[in-house]
Amino acid sequence: MKTGYFPGCSLHSTAKNYETSTQAVLKKLDVQLEEIPDWNCCGSTPAHQKDHLLALALPARNLALAEQAGMKEVMAPCAACFNHLRTAEIECAKDQETSKKVQGVIEMKYNNTVHVLNILELLVERIGTEAVAKQVKKPLKGLRIAPYYGCMLTRPAKIAQFDDPTNPTSMDRLLGALGADVVPWGAKTECCGAAHILTRPDVVVELSGRIIYEAKDSGADAVATACPMCMSNLDLRQSAMAKATGKEAKVPIMYITELLGMAFNIPQSELGMRKHVVSTASVQAKIS
Amino acid sequence: MKVWLEEKHSLLEEIEARSGQKVQECYQCSKCSGGCPFSRVMDYAPNSILEMIVYGMKDQLLSSKAIQMCIQCGICGAQCPAGFEMYEVMNVLRAMAKEEGYISHETKIPKMNNIFLGEVKNNGRMHEVNLMVKNMLSQGELVRDVAALIPIGPPMFLKGIMGFGDVLPHKIKGQAAVAKIFENVEKMQGGHA
Numbered sequence: 001m002k003t004g005y006f007p008g009c010s011l012h013s014t015a016k017n018y019e020t021s022t023q024a025v026l027k028k029l030d031v032q033l034e035e036i037p038d039w040n041c042c043g044s045t046p047a048h049q050k051d052h053l054l055a056l057a058l059p060a061r062n063l064a065l066a067e068q069a070g071m072k073e074v075m076a077p078c079a080a081c082f083n084h085l086r087t088a089e090i091e092c093a094k095d096q097e098t099s100k101k102v103q104g105v106i107e108m109k110y111n112n113t114v115h116v117l118n119i120l121e122l123l124v125e126r127i128g129t130e131a132v133a134k135q136v137k138k139p140l141k142g143l144r145i146a147p148y149y150g151c152m153l154t155r156p157a158k159i160a161q162f163d164d165p166t167n168p169t170s171m172d173r174l175l176g177a178l179g180a181d182v183v184p185w186g187a188k189t190e191c192c193g194a195a196h197i198l199t200r201p202d203v204v205v206e207l208s209g210r211i212i213y214e215a216k217d218s219g220a221d222a223v224a225t226a227c228p229m230c231m232s233n234l235d236l237r238q239s240a241m242a243k244a245t246g247k248e249a250k251v252p253i254m255y256i257t258e259l260l261g262m263a264f265n266i267p268q269s270e271l272g273m274r275k276h277v278v279s280t281a282s283v284q285a286k287i288s
Numbered sequence: 289m290k291v292w293l294e295e296k297h298s299l300l301e302e303i304e305a306r307s308g309q310k311v312q313e314c315y316q317c318s319k320c321s322g323g324c325p326f327s328r329v330m331d332y333a334p335n336s337i338l339e340m341i342v343y344g345m346k347d348q349l350l351s352s353k354a355i356q357m358c359i360q361c362g363i364c365g366a367q368c369p370a371g372f373e374m375y376e377v378m379n380v381l382r383a384m385a386k387e388e389g390y391i392s393h394e395t396k397i398p399k400m401n402n403i404f405l406g407e408v409k410n411n412g413r414m415h416e417v418n419l420m421v422k423n424m425l426s427q428g429e430l431v432r433d434v435a436a437l438i439p440i441g442p443p444m445f446l447k448g449i450m451g452f453g454d455v456l457p458h459k460i461k462g463q464a465a466v467a468k469i470f471e472n473v474e475k476m477q478g479g480h481a
């Protein structure tokens with residue numbers, strides 16, 4: 001299977017391990033990723049907040065480039081990139097006027113032929129959990145994982161059009177296929193505070209802290225995520241959470257692709273597993 | 289009195305038309321505010337904003353912090369018993385504030401957004417190190433921000449989350465095309481973008 005690929009800015013800087021693990025895992029699953037040539041930033045929350053047309057045009061340039069390269073589908077592992085690319089896809093397809101305006105702004109033709117996918121969608125709906133299960137060499141038996149979806153994968157529902165907006169299960173099924181114990185918990189789709197980390201770190205530490213302590217209270221060995229922003233808020237801020245609450249945090253946060261890679265027995269050097277602030281050694285020890 | 293009533297009417301109508309949301313159908317159950325991760329640090333909670341629209345409190349609304357804090361996490365919409373998408377109203381209010389030149393009580397978020405988008409315009413991609421440094425320098429809370437980075441910065445380098453190669457931005461080939469997108473949007477919005 002071949003699919004278009006939009007890595008996004010984070011996967012090329014702070015989330016390199018998300019990119020390396022995504023590539024390694026999809027290779028094992030026989031998926032060839034074709035990167036959109038010369039892609040640009042999707043504009044993320046700042047473009048969304050600043051100007052609606054800009055927020056459509058920045059992702060649309062990528063969709064137009066993908067279309068030129070003959071891609072029918074584009075997978076974006078970053079939940080935020082997925083959300084913003086999908087917004088452009090949907091709004092251009094829905095309304096001719098919008099599409100014309102956007103094409104005028106990007107000065108490129110775009111015929112609305114590209115469909116945007118998130119990584120869970122690719123893994124669960126295109127590849128399927130059975131094909132994933134077939135690649136498992138080292139089941140994650142006894143490993144208690146709390147699946148964390150955050151906001152951008154499933155909401156707003158009319159944009160994401162994926163899974164259930166407040167009780168999604170696709171990551172649960174994926175973890176099940178790896179043999180992990182999926183932890184039922186209450187913070188699956190809570191907000192980590194996202195981009196407010198740069199302007200209101202106090203609020204983000206509190207919101208992310210709620211998620212971390214909920215995972216801890218539910219007995220999770222680790223939290224699984226598919227979003228670089230969530231990863232950085234949840235992983236990097238645990239010392240601040242502990243300082244604010246007086247309670248130790250220390251919950252390893254793993255990209256879903258790192259867990260897939262471990263179960264597929266892909267060498268850790270290929271997965272980039274050392275790039276975590278909270279050590280993932282306890283997770284690795286439990287399954288080896 | 290007559291003038292006030294007309295004003296109130298036009299605000300409600302404009303927001304309903306632009307957001308596609310029937311503001312008057314809100315039950316005021318405040319579930320949206322209960323679920324909103326930021327309502328307790330907003331000056332007006334989401335359900336109050338809907339009420340203020342009905343009362344025509346335009347100046348307070350368009351200069352509020354709340355409309356700048358909404359990140360469209362969509363929790364409000366997912367929890368609303370009336371199927372109301374509150375964030376669409378937030379988006380319209382933010383757009384109106386910009387069009388009409390309102391200065392927000394929330395200054396940091398618009399500033400950070402401009403720094404972020406400046407990086408994208410100049411390089412085609414967002415550069416995380418530049419964004420963090422420029423944001424810290426501009427927000428006037430350098431001491432607090434540097435102190436917050438002390439436990440984070442060194443581990444980020446040590447663990448290779450950030451490498452020295454990440455310190456310098458790199459431009460994409462189509463940087464000029466991306467900059468042109470910004471210019472075209474600016475032109476189309478009559479300088480309001």
Ligand code: SF4
Nearest residue numbers: 314315317318320368
């Ligand atoms: S949850 Fe819906 S009905 Fe209830 S106050 Fe909010 S917008 Fe109104």
Ligand code: SF4
Nearest residue numbers: 324358360361362364
């Ligand atoms: S979309 Fe905006 S208003 Fe709604 S819950 Fe999220 S931050 Fe609050």
